[in-house]
Amino acid sequence: MKELLRRVRLITPIVLELPVDKDLFIQRLKSHVAPPHINPASWLGRIFSPTVAPYTGVVEADFVRLKPRAPGNRALATMEATVSPVKAGVRLTGELNGISTYLAFSVAVCVGSSLLMLVFMALLGSELTFATLLASLCMLLMNGIVFIGIPYTRARRQMQQTAYELERDLFYFVQRPEPAPPH
Numbered sequence: 380m381k382e383l384l385r386r387v388r389l390i391t392p393i394v395l396e397l398p399v400d401k402d403l404f405i406q407r408l409k410s411h412v413a414p415p416h417i418n419p420a421s422w423l424g425r426i427f428s429p430t431v432a433p434y435t436g437v438v439e440a441d442f443v444r445l446k447p448r449a450p451g452n453r454a455l456a457t458m459e460a461t462v463s464p465v466k467a468g469v470r471l472t473g474e475l476n477g478i479s480t481y482l483a484f485s486v487a488v489c490v491g492s493s494l495l496m497l498v499f500m501a502l503l504g505s506e507l508t509f510a511t512l513l514a515s516l517c518m519l520l521m522n523g524i525v526f527i528g529i530p531y532t533r534a535r536r537q538m539q540q541t542a543y544e545l546e547r548d549l550f551y552f553v554q555r556p557e558p559a560p561p562h
Contacts, residue, residue, distance in 0.1 A: 389477045389534060393458060395546055398468040399553040405462065407552050409438050412445060433548065443471060447541055455479075456534075456541040471549075477538035482530045489526035493519055 384390045397404060413432035436445040436457075446457045460473025500507060500515055 384476075384478060387531070389482075389531075389538070391475050391477075391538065391542075393460065393471070393473055393475045393542060393545075395460075395471040395549060396465065396467060396469070397471070397549060397553045401462060401464040401469045404469045404553060405438060405440060407555070408443070408549070411548075411552055412436050412438050413448070415446075443473075445545065447544065456538045458541075458545055475538055475542055475545075477534045477541075479534065482534050485526045485530040489522055492522055492526075496522075 381390060399407075411432055412434045413436075415435050415437065433448055434445045435448055436443070438445075441462055442460070443462055444457065444459045447455045456475050456477040458473060458475050460471040463470050463472065496515060496519060500512070503511070
């Protein structure tokens with residue numbers, strides 16, 4: 380299944396190199412990442428969230444799982460990456476996963492309704508005319524565009540946006556100077 384998702388580019392590789400020590404990177408990143416599932420009413424958005432961190436996920440010494448906290452109830456891509464030190468700093472090597480429950484539900488509805496339409500066409504048997512077949516194929520095409528095409532392009536666009544914002548934010552988190560100590 381993951382290979383199919385890689386072919387349709389809903390799972391894409393991501394490699395980021397940042398000019399900072401690995402331990403310092405982990406330390407700075409932790410302050411910007413909230414633990415997952417801390418908001419029981421997450422479907423309402425960030426209104427009832429106890430933190431204002433821009434990302435949710437897990438940050439460990441060798442592994443990072445990040446998901447942007449979207450305003451409202453948008454499904455965004457998740458990044459899972461391993462953290463490894465290199466001479467120039469730190470390298471994150473992983474995948475950006477754009478699959479969401481919205482996309483999976485849309486595909487399931489499309490496949491189910493298409494199968495139902497094919498069953499009804501088979502039940503018609505000899506009463507199936509060219510006009511009925513043409514209308515059914517047009518409905519299948521429209522069904523595929525609405526339930527698969529539009530959510531797919533939306534997921535791809537959100538993956539590209541998430542990749543850009545993730546790279547920008549991580550670079551900002553790393554380059555931001557340490558806060559001055561209080562006097």
